[in-house]
Amino acid sequence: MNTAQRLGYGSKERLLIVNADDFGLCRSVNEAVSELLADRAISSATIMMNCPWSADAVNMHMASCPEADVGVHWTLTSEWTAYKWGSICRNHSTASLSGPGGWFPKTSAEVERNADSEEVRQELIAQTEAALSAGVKLSHADSHMGSLYGFHLGKDLLTVAFDVCARYGLPFRLPRRLIPVGGRTIPAEIGDRAKIRVRQAEDRGIVLPDYVTxxxxxLSEGDTYETMKEEGIGLLRQLLPGVTEWISHPSKLTEELRSFHEQPEKREMEARFWRDRDVRETVVRENIRFIGWKELQELQMSLSV
Known part of the structure; x- marks a missing residue:
């Protein structure tokens, strides 16, 4: 039984959650995400509580779209050279999560190599509590740069994430089934480990999407908005029955974004994509139904009764 069926939909229905990652990263991202949420062009967003612009994101969320699904974007990396952030946990050591200068490390591989699992647990709790204390009614959780998944060295931190999800009643971004994207292949060891982790999550009552795409x-050399749109429409047409989460990174294209981001044009394209008439018409023609993370959260809550 797929997650769509567990939600009460038909076995062949294709349900889509479009999530905007990195809410709170900067003002340019906050404005784009808030507008897309308010217009219901996307389903949800996840907020980075470590970033200086997180309070601005919360304020925009409360002012323009308080009913929108907003989750916590658990963050353990700080990837940009000119813009940094670090741990917000104040009641427990997080020394193993610190890179040069005391900020989070640049890469997920560094997190896998050095992170102490208990320090990760305390940091995830701190980020979750910060969002709740700010007034956000969290609908789900996910992982910035995939630092919890063990993609690089095979040292995942997912069981820690499951503990925190269970504690706060949050569904989580972990696909029940892996699907290769962009011509990639999935190494056997990753596929085998993913099946184990999915089983562990579901044993804890944590609800997961069927797929993530x-x-x-x-951007690659020669890419334009039109080539990006063609790629996206192709992905929409290829959606499988069940619940798919679509990871998006929208932003307005501003000098602020250009000052630190290495792919600012791509973020503006992603904001533009979900307003594009051709994209919206494809969603209708393909009989794709938009849903939100709150539906998964309500299912999870029902399982805990």
Whole structure:
């Protein structure tokens, strides 16, 4: 039984959650995400509580779209050279999560190599509590740069994430089934470990999407909005029955974004994509139904009764 069926939909229905990652990263991202949420062009967003612009994101969320699904974007990396952030946990050591200068490390591989699992647990709790204390009614959780998944060295931190999800009643971004995107293949060891982790999550009552997809994060040489749109429409047409989460990174294209981001044009394209008439018409023609993370959260809550 897929997650769509567990939600009460038909076995062949294709349900889509479009999530905007990195809410709170900067003002340019906050404005784009808030507008897309208010217009219901996307389903949800996840907020980075470590970033200086997180309070601005919360304020925009409360002012323009308080009913929108907003989750916590658990963050353990700080990837940009000119813009940094670090741990917000104040009641427990997080020394193993610190890179040069005391900020989070640049890469997920560094997190896998050095992170102490208990320190990760305390940091995830601190980020979750910060969002709740700010007034956000969290609908789900996910992982910035996939630092919890063990993609690089095989040292995942997912059981820690499951503990925190269970504690706060949050469904989580972990696909029940892996699907290769962009011509990639999935190594056998990753596929086998993913099946174990899915089983562990579901044993804890944590509700997961069936699939996770989205366009390439970076532009390749020669890419334009039209080539990006073609890629995205192709992904929409290929959606499988069940619940799919689409990872998006929308932003307005501003000098602020250009000052630190290496792919600012791509973020503006992703904001534009979900307003594009051709994209919206494809969603209708393909009989794709938009849903939100709150539906998964309500299912999870029902399982805990």
């Amino acid at each position: 989205g366009p390439e994060y970076s």
